[in-house]
Amino acid sequence: MTDKHPFHVIEGTKPPDTPKQRSLDKVKRTAKPASMIQCHRCGGRELIETKTGVMLKNGKPTGGTKQLLCACCFMKGERVVLR
Numbered sequence: 001m002t003d004k005h006p007f008h009v010i011e012g013t014k015p016p017d018t019p020k021q022r023s024l025d026k027v028k029r030t031a032k033p034a035s036m037i038q039c040h041r042c043g044g045r046e047l048i049e050t051k052t053g054v055m056l057k058n059g060k061p062t063g064g065t066k067q068l069l070c071a072c073c074f075m076k077g078e079r080v081v082l083r
């Protein structure tokens with residue numbers, strides 16, 4: 001390692017504090033709007049939550065990977081992962 005630092009931190013200028021900039025900042029802070037999960041195959045909105053790889057720890061099931069499956073497709077014997 002050398003003592004030389006090829007990169008320097010510079011002070012960037014802030015964007016102007018205008019009403020437009022304030023509303024832009026507000027938009028950036030707000031979360032994305034909620035959207036309903038829908039099956040891309042049948043259009044159904046009923047889901048089944050499954051867990052794969054759950055470990056039994058001190059008598060309690062812990063961990064595992066959650067997945068959302070379409071309930072309608074699952075009844076027809078198809079496993080459609082939605083999330």
Ligand SMILES: [Zn+2]
Pocket residue numbers: 039040041042043044070071072073074080
């Ligand atoms: Zn489906």
